[in-house]
Amino acid sequence: MAGWNAARRQLALTLGAMVRMTALLFRIMPLRMATLTACEFGTAMLPVAQIYMTAELVAAAQSAIGQGGGYGRALALLLGQAGLYWLQSCLDIANRFQNSRIKLGLMLHMGHRTGSKSTRLPLMRLESHEFYDLQERVFAGLEHRGLQFFSSMTRIVQSVATLAGLIVVLLGFHPLLAVGLVLLVLPSLYIDIKESRFRFFQDIRQTPKKRKAEYFFGLLSNREWAKEIRIFGLSNHFLGQWKRLYRENGEEQLELERRMSWLKAGFATAWAAVFSLVGSLLLKLAASGRLGLPPFVALLQALSSVQGNLRAMSAQIAGIYELALYTQEWFDYLRMEEENEAGGQEESPFPLKQGIDVAGLAFRYPGAEQPALDGISFRVRPGDKVAIVGENGAGKSTLIKCLLGLYPTTAGRIAFDGIPVDRIDPNALRAGVAAIFQDFVQYQLSLKDNIAFGSLRHREDPDRLLEAAASSGADELASQLPHGFDTELGYRFLGGYELSYGQWQRIAISRAFFRNADILVLDEPTSALDPMAEAALFDRLADLSEGRTTFFTSHRLGICRKADLILVMKNGRIIEQGSHEALMDLQGEYARMFRTQAETYR
Numbered sequence: 001m002a003g004w005n006a007a008r009r010q011l012a013l014t015l016g017a018m019v020r021m022t023a024l025l026f027r028i029m030p031l032r033m034a035t036l037t038a039c040e041f042g043t044a045m046l047p048v049a050q051i052y053m054t055a056e057l058v059a060a061a062q063s064a065i066g067q068g069g070g071y072g073r074a075l076a077l078l079l080g081q082a083g084l085y086w087l088q089s090c091l092d093i094a095n096r097f098q099n100s101r102i103k104l105g106l107m108l109h110m111g112h113r114t115g116s117k118s119t120r121l122p123l124m125r126l127e128s129h130e131f132y133d134l135q136e137r138v139f140a141g142l143e144h145r146g147l148q149f150f151s152s153m154t155r156i157v158q159s160v161a162t163l164a165g166l167i168v169v170l171l172g173f174h175p176l177l178a179v180g181l182v183l184l185v186l187p188s189l190y191i192d193i194k195e196s197r198f199r200f201f202q203d204i205r206q207t208p209k210k211r212k213a214e215y216f217f218g219l220l221s222n223r224e225w226a227k228e229i230r231i232f233g234l235s236n237h238f239l240g241q242w243k244r245l246y247r248e249n250g251e252e253q254l255e256l257e258r259r260m261s262w263l264k265a266g267f268a269t270a271w272a273a274v275f276s277l278v279g280s281l282l283l284k285l286a287a288s289g290r291l292g293l294p295p296f297v298a299l300l301q302a303l304s305s306v307q308g309n310l311r312a313m314s315a316q317i318a319g320i321y322e323l324a325l326y327t328q329e330w331f332d333y334l335r336m337e338e339e340n341e342a343g344g345q346e347e348s349p350f351p352l353k354q355g356i357d358v359a360g361l362a363f364r365y366p367g368a369e370q371p372a373l374d375g376i377s378f379r380v381r382p383g384d385k386v387a388i389v390g391e392n393g394a395g396k397s398t399l400i401k402c403l404l405g406l407y408p409t410t411a412g413r414i415a416f417d418g419i420p421v422d423r424i425d426p427n428a429l430r431a432g433v434a435a436i437f438q439d440f441v442q443y444q445l446s447l448k449d450n451i452a453f454g455s456l457r458h459r460e461d462p463d464r465l466l467e468a469a470a471s472s473g474a475d476e477l478a479s480q481l482p483h484g485f486d487t488e489l490g491y492r493f494l495g496g497y498e499l500s501y502g503q504w505q506r507i508a509i510s511r512a513f514f515r516n517a518d519i520l521v522l523d524e525p526t527s528a529l530d531p532m533a534e535a536a537l538f539d540r541l542a543d544l545s546e547g548r549t550t551f552f553t554s555h556r557l558g559i560c561r562k563a564d565l566i567l568v569m570k571n572g573r574i575i576e577q578g579s580h581e582a583l584m585d586l587q588g589e590y591a592r593m594f595r596t597q598a599e600t601y602r
């Protein structure tokens with residue numbers, strides 16, 4: 001009963017995925033798919049036509065040899081057969097071309113849906129290793145999986161059409177022969193499906209190890225890490241780790257293949273025995289004159305064709321089942337809940353009139369025992385400059401991500417002009433915010449793009465570009481580069497001009513200013529800037545962020561003097577808040593940290 005239920009589930013899954021994928025293919029490329037189907041159908045019918053033609057040709061040749069006449073008919077049949085071979089080649093060529101066109105269209109479609117889906121997933125998803133395992137499998141076979149699915153299906157339809165014709169030939173001789181041969185395929189189908197299932201679940205089991213192996217290999221070849229790995233002499237260690245994991249996975253796969261090979265070899269032996277038995281029976285009948293030469297040749301050809309077709313069909317069915325399992329994962333991926341799907345209908349609260357209210361905010365990372373934020377409450381007026389300070393791991397970056405609606409809060413509320421952050425349309429929220437994080441992106445593209453990515457629709461505005469570049473001193477950098485703002489940056493592509501980390505950081509700051517948003521968030525914006533650049537930036541910050549609410553985190557407390565509000569964090573809580581003067585008067589944690597830093601610089 002359990003076996004029957006499992007088989008039903010497998011069939012439902014396979015048919016479901018098959019129907020959905022075929023519907024998708026016909027929806028996005030109806031004409032190409034119709035042409036491909038016609039070509040495939042033509043290819044399916046040709047072997048049957050060839051068998052009939054062979055039987056006729058043998059009969060005509062026999063009479064031409066025996067009676068010296070009918071040569072014309074035999075020649076016509078021969079030419080007809082050559083024509084069929086020619087047609088088969090043409091259909092093969094057309095098939096292949098059509099396949100390539102569909103493959104391109106499908107890859108673009110699936111790639112677009114997968115890529116855009118991944119950008120709409122909640123950021124929180126990207127914190128879990130299960131997500132990366134799934135993504136690894138979903139992204140891996142994207143370029144061929146969809147069409148492979150259809151190709152396997154059409155191969156099956158083709159095989160069924162061919163087999164139907166061949167079985168008619170066999171039925172004409174003896175019904176038992178046809179039925180017996182069809183039944184013989186069942187064990188082979190069973191073995192193939194089992195193997196597909198084993199392989200899929202083995203892949204699921206092996207994905208974490210596979211990703212780890214890829215990670216070790218990446219450590220060896222990535223430029224960012226190469227220096228450290230050489231200095232510490234870690235290459236051989238990582239190479240060894242990669243080899244171990246790769247070998248473990250590989251040997252497990254080989255073991256499965258070994259077991260399956262034995263079963264398949266046994267099955268091939270059984271087929272050979274059946275073929276020899278039936279073939280010798282037919283030969284005996286032909287020798288005794290009870291079977292003419294033409295039907296003997298046609299039957300023998302049909303027999304071997306049936307065997308080949310049944311084997312191929314069984315492999316295709318099993319392949320399609322395996323593809324269905326993977327395709328189902330792709331459909332599941334596309335169905336994953338998106339960022340702020342539940343709410344997010346409220347319109348933009350920008351420009352802010354009342355400010356930002358945070359009350360009793362708490363947040364816990366999935367699987368973490370302690371909350372990363374707890375009992376956070378503060379109020380920000382429009383245009384305020386807010387500094388968030390605290391030791392490493394205090395929760396500064398996490399607070400910023402919650403403020404921007406990137407992480408869903410566990411408790412409490414964040415409201416922009418009274419509207420809870422999770423009720424604001426994410427696009428409206430993002431449009432009003434510019435943020436540069438500690439791990440900002442170094443786009444391996446032109447300097448202009450690196451700044452203008454702050455607001456794509458203003459990409460061709462030269463005044464805005466110059467103004468944003470001047471905010472961080474990137475304009476000075478542009479004047480030193482060989483092609484100014486058009487200079488390609490980074491080392492990855494031909495002609496790229498590599499910069500120092502601090503120079504990259506200046507450009508990232510300009511990108512934030514280019515956006516000209518109502519809220520500006522700078523997470524450790526000056527960590528790599530030289531002291532002069534840092535001082536200049538903070539001198540200008542008041543002018544630059546005029547009218548904008550600005551949040552910045554920093555370990556350099558000197559910059560807090562210019563802040564309207566300082567939030568001092570420790571272990572996920574705000575332990576002090578107020579202006580620089582108020583906090584210095586308080587003689588608490590902030591005053592202690594400030595004095596310690598001042599001592600160091602003295």
Ligand SMILES: Nc1ncnc2c1ncn2[C@@H]1O[C@H](COP(=O)(O)OP(=O)(O)OP(=O)(O)O)[C@@H](O)[C@H]1O
Nearest residue numbers: 127365368372390391392393394395396397398399
């Ligand atoms: N993705 C994550 N998953 C689980 N815990 C995390 C994650 N990111 C941060 N944490 C934890 O949350 C706490 C706060 O981290 P956060 O990055 O906000 O600190 P921070 O104050 O910005 O530190 P730093 O000054 O070093 O940048 C830390 O204890 C950290 O271990």
